[in-house]
Amino acid sequence: MGVPQIEMRDVGLSYFSPKHETEALRDIRLEVKAGEFISIVGPSGCGKSTLLSLVSGMLKPTRGEVLLMGERVNGVSPRVGYMLQHDHLFEWRDVLSNLLVGAEVRRIDKKKAKEKALYLLERYGLGGFAHHSPSQLSGGMRQRVALVRTLVAEPDILLLDEPFSALDFQTRLTLADDVHHIIKEQGKTAILVTHDIPEAITMADRVLVMSKRPSTFSASYDIVFDEGPDLTPWRKREAGRFQEYFNGIWKELDAHVASAG
Amino acid sequence: MSLPPVDETKEPAAISGLPEAPSARPQSNEAPKSPAYRRYLKRQRRRTLFIQLSRLLLLAGLLALWEIAARLRWVDSMLTSKPSQIFSSFRELTVEGDLLKHTWTTGLEMLVGIALSMAAGTLIAILFWWSTYASKILEPYIVVLNALPKVALGPIFYIWLGDRYSIYGMAIAISIIVTIMMIESGFKELAKTKLKLMESFGATRLQMLKMVMLPASVPNFIATLKVNVGLTLVGVIMGEFLSSKAGLGYLIIYGGQVFQMNLVMVSVCMLALMSVVAYGVVNWIGNLLMKKYHYEG
Numbered sequence: 001m002g003v004p005q006i007e008m009r010d011v012g013l014s015y016f017s018p019k020h021e022t023e024a025l026r027d028i029r030l031e032v033k034a035g036e037f038i039s040i041v042g043p044s045g046c047g048k049s050t051l052l053s054l055v056s057g058m059l060k061p062t063r064g065e066v067l068l069m070g071e072r073v074n075g076v077s078p079r080v081g082y083m084l085q086h087d088h089l090f091e092w093r094d095v096l097s098n099l100l101v102g103a104e105v106r107r108i109d110k111k112k113a114k115e116k117a118l119y120l121l122e123r124y125g126l127g128g129f130a131h132h133s134p135s136q137l138s139g140g141m142r143q144r145v146a147l148v149r150t151l152v153a154e155p156d157i158l159l160l161d162e163p164f165s166a167l168d169f170q171t172r173l174t175l176a177d178d179v180h181h182i183i184k185e186q187g188k189t190a191i192l193v194t195h196d197i198p199e200a201i202t203m204a205d206r207v208l209v210m211s212k213r214p215s216t217f218s219a220s221y222d223i224v225f226d227e228g229p230d231l232t233p234w235r236k237r238e239a240g241r242f243q244e245y246f247n248g249i250w251k252e253l254d255a256h257v258a259s260a261g
Numbered sequence: 262m263s264l265p266p267v268d269e270t271k272e273p274a275a276i277s278g279l280p281e282a283p284s285a286r287p288q289s290n291e292a293p294k295s296p297a298y299r300r301y302l303k304r305q306r307r308r309t310l311f312i313q314l315s316r317l318l319l320l321a322g323l324l325a326l327w328e329i330a331a332r333l334r335w336v337d338s339m340l341t342s343k344p345s346q347i348f349s350s351f352r353e354l355t356v357e358g359d360l361l362k363h364t365w366t367t368g369l370e371m372l373v374g375i376a377l378s379m380a381a382g383t384l385i386a387i388l389f390w391w392s393t394y395a396s397k398i399l400e401p402y403i404v405v406l407n408a409l410p411k412v413a414l415g416p417i418f419y420i421w422l423g424d425r426y427s428i429y430g431m432a433i434a435i436s437i438i439v440t441i442m443m444i445e446s447g448f449k450e451l452a453k454t455k456l457k458l459m460e461s462f463g464a465t466r467l468q469m470l471k472m473v474m475l476p477a478s479v480p481n482f483i484a485t486l487k488v489n490v491g492l493t494l495v496g497v498i499m500g501e502f503l504s505s506k507a508g509l510g511y512l513i514i515y516g517g518q519v520f521q522m523n524l525v526m527v528s529v530c531m532l533a534l535m536s537v538v539a540y541g542v543v544n545w546i547g548n549l550l551m552k553k554y555h556y557e558g
């Protein structure tokens with residue numbers, strides 16, 4: 001078990017356009033063990049989405065290398081499920097066939113995928129909506145459909161890019177509990193990108209803070225609660241060390257935002 | 262022992278072990294209409310009726326004015342013809358002459374022209390999306406071809422393709438460039454917004470084409486088809502003007518040359534009628550496709 005599931009070695013990424021160059025990431029070093037859940041917080045535009053795209057294999061690093069299970073990433077891996085910031089539901093397909101897009105692309109057995117999709121829909125309270133069109137769903141429902149679509153493709157590694165940002169507060173907390181439970185239960189490795197500091201603390205085993213561009217990790221917090229490791233995200237908000245973590249991360253972020261302005 | 266017949270057409274609703282999704286149909290049990298809503302509906306219906314009636318009246322009024330002006334010699338009916346005369350020569354031409362045959366010829370040419378230029382235009386647009394190189398290399402040529410007055414190519418088509426096929430040459434020349442440009446710009450927009458998800462699953466280009474680009478282009482296809490129909494008809498008539506021995510364009514030119522305004526007017530009316538039918542058919546196909554791909558809102 002020596003090899004980390006995700007490893008980034010001195011990774012840098014610059015966007016090139018004919019007019020200018022944007023250095024988004026610099027000297028990123030990251031190791032994530034199998035089954036670990038990490039959160040990344042940082043000012044907007046610092047390169048969080050870019051980092052996830054690197055892990056997913058959609059982008060190639062300009063410098064350094066990205067490894068999954070010790071192997072260099074070369075193109076999009078079927079082990080990775082990437083839940084994008086925007087839901088990207090296709091309005092010409094109904095909910096169920098939207099859920100099967102990933103399975104279809106990856107040529108996963110249709111019948112099994114469909115069974116799994118229907119089961120997960122039921123579980124997320126979307127049981128009656130399999131044959132609705134996405135335009136008939138609320139923002140929260142669409143987000144849940146997008147999450148289920150990611151899970152149907154059976155990834156080992158989940159990349160979540162601000163997955164709850166479109167939801168109302170209550171749905172957000174419930175869904176966070178649910179997602180946390182599923183990921184922990186199935187032993188999946190996950191990277192969650194978020195703006196929301198409490199969300200980052202309560203979901204993850206480790207929180208990484210990114211500096212402003214060109215970004216790198218400026219601090220790392222191992223999240224350990226005295227109340228035990230099995231608290232739900234909801235309960236963690238009331239746990240003893242929560243406020244301490246919150247203040248620490250807040251200060252760290254505040255320094256970046258202040259120096260940016 | 263005989264088993265009861267299995268209804269193959271039925272949807273496989275419940276997968277074993279999983280609870281069946283209640284088929285929720287939002288508008289199935291209609292609420293009773295309130296009086297205010299009923300009044301609103303009535304007003305709307307009356308409005309639509311009024312608009313349609315006004316359209317008919319306008320047409321009738323114009324025809325009447327034309328007829329009266331010709332009869333009272335406000336205008337020279339040798340030059341303007343008149344509705345009653347057009348109608349009687351329409352009857353004559355359909356019964357004794359070949360008006361229907363000519364209309365059929367033009368209609369068929371238009372249909373084939375539309376099919377060919379839509380298919381070729383779509384294929385070329387796909388090629389441009391598939392290969393950025395191809396699109397970059399060919400872009401200036403497309404721009405120049407678009408600006409070139411295609412009528413100028415008439416004699417070339419005539420010499421190369423002969424009197425029948427040069428009409429298709431002209432029809433396609435006039436409509437294909439705009440078709441390519443419209444479909445391609447739709448593709449470009451889609452590529453920016455809709456392909457990210459497919460990329461995240463590691464989809465191939467062919468998968469992206471089949472699962473996203475083509476179905477997502479349906480509204481754009483329909484808009485393109487509408488433009489294409491008009492342009493192809495222009496091309497067909499232009500082709501007939503230049504070279505053909507049949508079709509409505511030929512009749513119009515012929516009628517002009519022998520100074521038979523009736524023949525010209527009848528042919529023009531036929532052409533107008535044909536455009537109306539073509540537009541109706543395209544609209545109908547469009548609605549059908551939109552429904553099939555869930556775009557109805």
Ligand SMILES: Nc1ncnc2c1ncn2[C@@H]1O[C@H](COP(=O)(O)OP(=O)(O)O)[C@@H](O)[C@H]1O
Pocket residue numbers: 015016022024042043044045046047048049050051213
């Ligand atoms: N395709 C792109 N081309 C050029 N610059 C980009 C592109 N995508 C992102 N950027 C730039 O890279 C930086 C990081 O973007 P992103 O990863 O989306 O940030 P975040 O997700 O943290 O808000 C931003 O400054 C953004 O403007």
Ligand SMILES: [Mg+2]
Pocket residue numbers: 048049050085161
């Ligand atoms: Mg982002």
